[in-house]
Amino acid sequence: MTRYALYLGCTVPVRGMNYEMAARLVCRRLGIELVDVEGFSCCGFPARPLNWRAGLLMAARNLALAEAQGLDVLALCSACTETLAEADYHLREDAELRAWANGELAEIGRAYDGGVRVRHFARVLYEEVGVERLREEVTVSLEGFGFASHYGCHYLKPSYLYDGFDDPENPRSLDRLIEATGAHVVRYEDEAQCCGGGVLGFDEETALLVAKQKLDHVTAAGADALVLICPFCAIMYEANQRRIEGLHETEYKLPVLYYPQILGLAMGFSLEEMGIKLNRVKPRGLIRALRGR
Amino acid sequence: MSDEIIDVGTFDPHFCDEIAAEPGGEHIRRCFSCSTCTAGCPVAGATDKYNPRRIIHMALLGMREQVLRSDFVWLCSVCYTCYERCPQDVRIPELMNGIRNIAVREGYIPRAFRLQVEKLRAHGRLYEIEDYENERRAEYGLPPIREDAEEVGWIMDRMGVKGEGG
The missing domain is CATH 3.40.50.11810 (Rossmann fold)
Structure with a gap:
């Protein structure tokens, strides 16, 4: 069974409950286990325009929470997917930036080592479940x-x-x-x-x-x-x-x-x-x- | 473009260095003004208020005050269409973000963004989730979510991101 940390972001759990309901039930049927991680907050997207590094740290904090549980991230919101994936990319590619970010995160007891893959829900359906398998599941x-x-x-x-x-x-x-x-x-x-x-x-x-x-x-x-x-x-x-x-x-x-x-x-x-x-x-x-x- | 006469003596020749030092702004000097960005821009297609090529040109000329004080850097929808198409890899949405970061440090922060910071500080997210929201979620069979604003607030303080109060 595939396991993912379910990243809901800000909008879905309040204004997109229908999306969340459908995604959870479909995943369960397809054998994708979604884990609700305590402590996830906003991805950092709204902070980037004001201060890029604040946005980066917010994203890194969320990634750290997933990493601590040994889970990759499945996100329902495309902007969250992009923000988390961008932070992961920079933190992985730029050792100096990663050292800085971890120095900051240490102050709140967090660390991110670049071990989390961020995937949009639709991409997981397309790449990991596959269109053929979905077709087999269709009864109506x-x-x-x-x-x-x-x-x-x-x-x-x-x-x-x-x-x-x-x-x-x-x-x-x-x-x-x-x-x-x-x-x-x-x-x-x-x-x-x-x-x-x-x-x-x-x-x-x-x-x-x-x-x-x-x-x-x-x-x-x-x-x-x-x-x-x-x-x-x-x-x-x-x-x-x-x-x-x-x-x-x-x-x-x-x-x-x-x-x-x-x-x-x-x-x-x-x-x-x-x-x-x-x-x-x-x-x-x-x-x-x-x-x- | 207005008919206003622009005094080149007010230009800041170091403005593009300042932008190039921002994360995302590194490639500003690569722009050769082809306008591929503007031609495919969904916002420019809807309003004359936004024209990415013009903003980059103004920045390269050193029109620091005009660029930072203006509304237009805030009109990028960050869709990355131009990012994919730019033949010079100027990375325009990230460049616009870099200019926004400079504008914020100079005190030019649109109110909508300030309000968002307030939400982030108070709730750790843009939409609060308290008892009422969790009761609604329960009605639809969804698990409760506990807000965790403290660490987000710490990040805002640490990075000097100010909301309405600041």
Whole structure:
């Protein structure tokens, strides 16, 4: 059995509980043991813009907690994945920086020796479980449904952190994962577009404009839902969807689903177990097709 | 660009050295202004307020005050599209982060970021998890999470990262 430290970050446990519910159940069924590590805090992403070394130490502290338990990290949020992987990369490559960081961490009784691999949940599904195995687990095919995939930015970029497991300009992994459920992938304009989440706190108007572009393109392509793997992308496209509709006098009603939600439904889990109740824009077609399970 | 006349006498020729000394800023001098960054930038595509090529050019000219005081370094969404495409490996999101770090030391910190620091100090995370949140988590069959803010607060103090109070 594969064991990972489950790294939830800030957003998932409060605003992405449906993602967490689905990920936990799917992992259990697939034989991936997720360990909840006491003491994990924010990854350091919001501290980096103010002080890069503060962000590095926050990430290193989390890595130290996982390392103390002899576990690699499985993260649900793409920005957390990137922040932790970046810190791990620098601490591993730069002995001087590592010595400095460990000198600081020693003051709070922590140490990091560079022994933790950081993986995004979707990458673990794609690389370690594999699309074939997922297909074998599907008992309720989602054939007939068309989903648009949103990879987001930090799942793939910067690519030097990710050993080239997928092509950042022309990614495939999430599409293959979606297809494993029996559904087909709907192509749309400008698929690599960022959600805009990185500037939401600073300039909401601009951030929502960036998010709007994808909602326009996915709606025009006629997808049943947008499928993604990052809680912040979901905040932009789902939690802010009504607001974007209001600001621009338009209507999308585009369901936004976390990948493990559709995978879990295809594996026979119920709508309730997959936390569909917490999706603000109801995926009505899916609910109609799967109700009663 | 405004029509305002710029006095080159105010330029700081050492500004790009200062940026190059920041983690992530090391490659600033490699930029040859091709604009690949701006052409693929999702934020530049949505607003004229942000133009990474222009910011780098201003930095290379030594327009220190204009760059540090301006809003625009804070508009990078850190999506790394330009990072992947830059033919000169300027590492623009990390460069923007380096400039932000300098701006913060000079006292230019947008309020949104200051509020985030306050959250980190108080909760060790951006969204608090106390009894109410754990009760909601329990309703959905999720295990409780105990906040651990003390060590994060220590890191903030140690690195001199200040929030609203500072």
